[in-house]
Amino acid sequence: MDKKIFDMGPIDIAWCPGCGDYGILNAVKQTMAELEIPPERFVIVSGIGQAAKLPHYMKSNFFNGLHGRAIPPATAIKITNPDLVVIAESGDGDIYGEGGNHFLHAMRRNPDITVIVHDNMVYGLTKGQASPTSREGFKTPVQVEGVILKPFNPIAVAIANGASFVARASITDIPGTVKILKAAIQHKGFSLVDLFQPCVTFNKLNTYQWFKDNTYYLEDSYDPHNKVEAFKRALEEDKLPLGIFYVEERKTFEENNMAYEEDKTPLYKRNVDLKKLSNLIDSMRKD
Amino acid sequence: MKDDLSVVLCGEAGQGIQTVERFLTRVLKFDGFNVYATKEYMSRVRGGFNSTEIRVSSKNVKAFVNRIDILVTLKKGAVNHLKDRVDDHTVILGEASNVDDGYKFIEVPFTKIATEIGDRIFSNTVAVGTLSAIIGVDFKTLEKYLEEFFSRKGKDVVDKNIQAAKRGFEIGEGLVKEGKIKVEIKKDPNVKDDLLIDGASAIGLGAIAGGCNFISSYPMTPSTGILTFLAEHAKEFGIVAEQAEDEISAVNMAIGAWYAGSRAMVTTAGGGFALMVEGMSLAGMIESPLVVNLGQRPAPATGLPTRTEQGDLLFALYSGHGEFPKILLAPGTLEDAFYLTQKAFYFADKFQVPVIILSDQYLVDSYYNISNLEVPKVQPQKFIVETTKDYKRYQLVENGISPRGIPGGEGLVDVDSDEHDESGHITEDLDIRVKMVEKRLKKFDAIRAEIIPPEFIGPKDYQTLVVGWGSTYPMIREAVENVGDKKMAFLYFKQVYPIHPDAKKYLQSAKKRIIIENNATSQFGQLLKLETGIDFDKKILKYNGMPFSVEELISRLKEGR
Ligand SMILES: Cc1ncc(C[n+]2csc(CCOP(=O)(O)OP(=O)(O)O)c2C)c(N)n1
Ligand code: SF4
């Protein structure tokens, strides 16, 4: 499939020139093309932020909801229509900050969705405040003397908390990112891709060069099925590993759900069993 | 005594009041008695005082009364707990150790008898036996009920329960014979086949009838019962029933579910709804259907978790930042709880707006026998269109209601919480902004054409008009019918927003207007004034966490007449 099928034609894009988000847009289009998934077959669910605008810039079904709330609708969309490929895509502030509780519990539920987090270590849209992943010492108009909070470690949290696919990528390497995104979408279950994205306007600390200098790929011999090992690697901080940290085969939210136990018809196609309802009401006469 | 009896059971949480209530109400119904029950309980799992009122009558009653004809006490302090409702005519039944000092009572040794049979646990059954005899139940009905209820537990348990019931029954017969208690309640053979359900089940059944196949919620009294009802029937009806991590997630899930083609609902109380408010606004902007059951309880904040109030009407009305249409419904009977919940799904889907069902603890927890809930003959209408390549989610159409497609078809379905153009893409074009605001608000016209009219009860040439909404309906109705004023009528609103245009006409025709609400500021009165310009002459308000009783309303309606 040619990734041009996702092109929107001439549109006004709200991203700064040089922003890492362009690379991500490219990588996502490339991924969907390589996986042969046309625009009608998938939904991108996003929150609010610069990252969250991505679906406006490629042909797709999309649900651009509220700040922090990409994951709950994505979960519901997938279980309503399991034939759709569902991607939740938003910023680090959106998913890890405002939406932190959903992030924690969705991975326990294990819906078959892919969560792509544009991790620029800053709040872009609101002009440069610290995000949960900002490094200590990072100065902003709010964190005037630099961030004093420990950075959130999404990879370690996800591994510890039951995510069934955990990966980190950096858009400084587009082909490498596409490879990871493909595996994430193909994984059946909750997939997290924490995706490093330089914000050229508000983050002068974590630049393209910084991401290149401070990351490396997990070696080819690395086995992503060992949870303890994965956790160890997730805690590395001097240089941040990229690649697939952890994979686990587990039943998905959709597969486990009672609603699909007796009937595989997707929810959106279902009718009410009026006969059963009558029977239920009648049974209450005897109860 | 009379043909309308109020029996109250009082004890501590976990003592078996619920068992007695369950057995007695079922046995009464199976024997052909009209029965009503409501409970009053504290927010704790053990201890304290809980009570249940069971009203048995020759007529089909659905309202809470204050008076207690028979009080069964299961714990010392129970009579004092209810002292405002106990008077000389109240017959107190119980063991001496459970009766507070200074009250006349009839000693019935429930526990002693139970122990003789083999276990204290049978004391509940003894009590059911005594009460059954007093009311006039055929012992065979009681026997048959116990047989069926305990059949799974084996013959010994069945026999002992029947023995316990029999011993209790004999005591009851004795009391009647000695003339200590006189009851003459007529049976109605039709009642045997009635339904005996509570408000939570009526809402749950209404949701299923409305095509609900997705519920995401976070537990909160008084609405948890609706979540558990749908969870209990999830497998049978293919419903996704998910306990979300918080109410914010619950509402955002529900909206996502509608987007992809589910019919979704959330159920919560005021405190949870406060967290869901962003979802109201999201539904307003992306024009998503949404059904919310808002079970009101006394607030602010955590308030009185297990009590009742109609305090969230204006909160619900103004919930969600920005301007967009919404619909508020307020059932007053079990039948309305069923039909309105069903209707909520129709409204939400047809107009692409959020619909809130304003229930409350009183409605959700009370129950009585009703003859039927009519299951629709045809499938609930789905207002979803097939999309084509050129599909635009927010196509500007005459009535503002753009055809709603779901993802998976030929076209792309794009929705955005930012202001958007017809295709759903983000825009800051101010002309489009104006068009979209107007489009969203235009939906009000279509909504107004289908407002459920208020129910008018009483003489056409009324002089005094009493207005109420939601769960107070049965008490107001019974009070107005018994106040002894031939020129008094009652107007009951089950849709409280938008308000039916007839409201003004009804209000204008009255010489005196009285509003009755379970809140402190007459929220519906304020809303009616806003919509019609007409004020009320008298406001009867109650906000101590308890429902109105019929007697209280009668006396307050008489005041100043
Ligand atoms: C409830 C709510 N709070 C705050 C905001 C303002 N807001 C919009 S985006 C954003 C943070 C954006 O940061 P991030 O999610 O990292 O996305 P980025 O712009 O960096 O891609 C904030 C605070 C909002 N839209 N909604
Ligand atoms: S502010 Fe940063 S993240 Fe946003 S578009 Fe500009 S460079 Fe990209």
Ligand SMILES: [Mg+2]
């Ligand atoms: Mg960011």
